[in-house]
Amino acid sequence: MAEILASKDDLPYIPDDVLLPQFLLDMHHPLRPVRSAPQAWLIEEATGRKVGSDELRARTHGLANALKLCWNVGEDDVACIFSPNHVDYLVVMWAVQKLGGVVTTSNPMYTSEELAHQLELSKARLLFVHPAMLAVATQAAHTVGLPYDRIVLFDSIPTSPHPNLQELIKFGLGSRQEYTERRLKPGEARTKLALLLFSSGTTGKPKAVMVSHYGLVANIVQVAQYIKPTDESVPSEWRRFHVGDVSLGVLPFFHAYGLHFVLFFGMFIGMTVVVSPRYSLERMLQSIQQYKVTHLWLVPPQAIMICKSSIVKNYDLSSVQMVACGAAPVSAELTDQLTKVLPNALVGQGYGMTETSTMITMCQLDKRTGTPGCAGFLIPGVEARVFKADGTLAQFGEPGELYLKSPSLSLGYYNNPKATAETFQDGWLRTGDEVKLNKNREVFVVDRIKEFIKVRAFQVAPSELEGHLLDHPDVADVCVVGIPDDYSGELPFAFIVLNHSARVRVEGTPQEKATVGDSVMKHVSDHKAHFKWLGGVEFVDAIPKNPSGKLLRRVLREEAKAMLGSGRLSTLAKAKL
Structure with missing residues (x-):
């Protein structure tokens, strides 16, 4: 059965009576390397200002x-x-x-x-x-x-x-x-709120994930136990983290990946984090060269840019020793390209969620690249089960929905008991991700059961855009799906049923079709963040639904991919893509 349970010996002690800043600023832990006194914890990218x-x-x-x-x-x-x-x-x-x-x-x-x-x-x-x-x-x-x-x-x-x-x-x-x-009193950190991090839901507007101080500390300890930074028995060629390493903090700190892993874990492990306010490929390459960055934490669109841009050859990237991608699956082809562009670096990927206080898997550390398509190994303390659609446990290597249990799990959704009950069940988290799990603790992400669209690693809930589009005076029905895009990973694409008056206008002249399409696109861009903007629209006669009225999103997702591949996207959509 595809089930991995944690051993009581998997983890060292996780303090449950400290706040996160007390743990990182004032507390020593057996897994924490000792920094040299003058070492900077942060560097301001633009000025070089160092903060200890x-x-x-x-x-x-x-x-x-x-x-x-x-x-x-x-x-x-x-x-x-x-x-x-x-x-x-x-x-x-x-x-x-x-x-x-x-x-x-x-x-x-x-x-x-x-x-x-x-x-x-x-x-x-x-x-x-x-x-x-x-x-x-x-x-x-x-x-x-x-x-x-x-x-x-x-x-x-x-x-x-x-x-x-x-x-x-x-x-x-x-x-x-x-x-x-x-x-805090002993045990109080387990329920003491540290953060409310917003995560897109499959229905409605983003929900606030309740993250405890204990969950954050636990995940730091879990990752540290996996990489063993203070274990002298680990061969030097397998050591991927050292005191004095430099990472580039270009992932947004409002996001769990950038905040928990790049900042919190980086500080615990003895890294200096170069704080970059916003991503641009050229600025990132300049910083890697200027600050001798050793570790890059990226999302796949950033990795793709490194592999495809002609300006990369103008910079010295030899300092980079490790590249890890998260937030979306990384193909074997992209991994291979990264090893060529960054010849001194281990290349791997990890898997995590805001609801797990981030990391659940980490890449293999004793090889330059791991198993192709693998999202990493379950870190210590994580328990996993894979369930098939009929509710039975899958076999190892058989796809199904991933359920997780970890000391780092969040406390649920703030003021949303219904969503909490749907996602957190008997101490287990339903991830909404379809995976395969093997006996070696390797996780392979197959698909998202959840309906998120991942745009440059940001989660976009189709239902949020659908609800907004239904407010447009010309829209009678709508379904939003994600379509592949080389730069962004995915883009939201809207299939729209027009109301009668709009349909009559559109059928009258091609110009009116473009006018209505532009109006629909603008309706989103005027009110939503840039990463939620539509990549295109297609007017259809009806939205496919099952007998209970649920949108058959997969049908339209496949239709959009077919249209994209055959060049049958509308002129409007092509222009926007």
């Missing part, structure tokens, strides 16, 4: 004191971060958490409507904003009734009435300490 542990502690303390003095931030208060990657991202997060508060991270590409939904659902009391996002943040704050004096800027803007981090930190450091750092 002492500065992180001081800035975190100063901000925590200011938050207590200015707004009396305390137990379970929620603060939202709306910013690209920033060297003070962790300062904000840890200051709030030291006061007993909770942080929710928001996609900086969100529109004001999307941000307002997150602020309202999370009940955020404070909003930390990058200056470039201030206009969107102000509109969202107005929508939900968040006072403008609760908007804090990461960096100052001349004449702005909003406080900024540097002012608050200076004020907090110069004032008498008024806060008491939150201390």
Whole structure:
């Protein structure tokens, strides 16, 4: 049977009485390598500014004191971060958490409507904003009734009435300490909320995943146990992580992959993280060369760009020792191409979810590339079962839905007991992913049972776009599917049934068909983040459904792929793709 259960001896002790910042800033663990004193923990990509542990502690303390003095931030208060990657991202997060508060991270590409939904659902009391996002943040704050004096800027803007981090930190450091750092009782970390991370659901708007301090600490320990950084018996040629390694923090910190793995685990393992505010291939290549980056954490579209771009040959990438891809499956062909472009690097992939506090599998460390198509090995402490559609356990090598149990599992969805009950069952997480599992603990992702569309590794729920498109005056019915795209991985594609009046207009002239199509596309682009924009539309007579009325999404997904392959996509769709 395709079932792997964890041994009690799989893991060392996982502390359940500490906050995440206490674990990373103040606590020693047997699996944690010892850093050299002057080593930078963070480097600001644009300026080269280095931030060490002492500065992180001081800035975190100063901000925590200011938050207590200015707004009396305390137990379970929620603060939202709306910013690209920033060297003070962790300062904000840890200051709030030291006061007993909770942080929710928001996609900086969100529109004001999307941000307002997150602020309202999370009940955020404070909003930390990058200056470039201030206009969107102000509109969202107005929508939900968040006072403008609760908007804090990461960096100052001349004449702005909003406080900024540097002012608050200076004020907090110069004032008498008024806060008491939150201390947990044994076992309390298991249920103490650290983060509310938003994950797209298969129905409706994104849901807030409740991540505990214990879940975050557990996943760090699990990954460390897998790679054994302090085990001297591990042959040197199998060691993939060393104190002083440099990783590039280009994955967004609002996302679990960039936050949990790149930042939290990188800091635990002794890495220096180069903080990159936004991805561009040329800037990434420059940083690899300038900072001698040893470890790259990527999503498949970024890996594809490295393999295909002609500018790569202009840069020295010889420092790269390891490349790991996550958030979507990586083909054997792409793995092979990466080994040629980065000849000194191990190339692998991992698998994880926001609901698992990230990592569930890791790539093979004793080979340059792992088994083709494999998403990695289950890390210590993870239990897995694969169930067939009829509810019986699959055999090893037989496809089915992956169920997981791990000490890092999140606590469910915030204020959403129905979704929690559907996904978390008797201590097991239903992943919604179709996989094959073998006796060696290797996981092969076959397909997504969930209906997410993965656009540059961002999850897009078709139902969210469908609900929005039905608000368009010309749309009578709609089904959104993902279609393959070399750059983005997938793009949302809408099959649309027009209402009678619109259908009459469209049948009249070809120009009217293009006009209606453009109007539908604009209806999405005006209200949704860029990664949710449609890659194309196709007008159809009817949407296929089963007898109970459920959309037959797979039928249209295959139809879209066939249209793309044969060149039968509409002129509008081709132009947008």
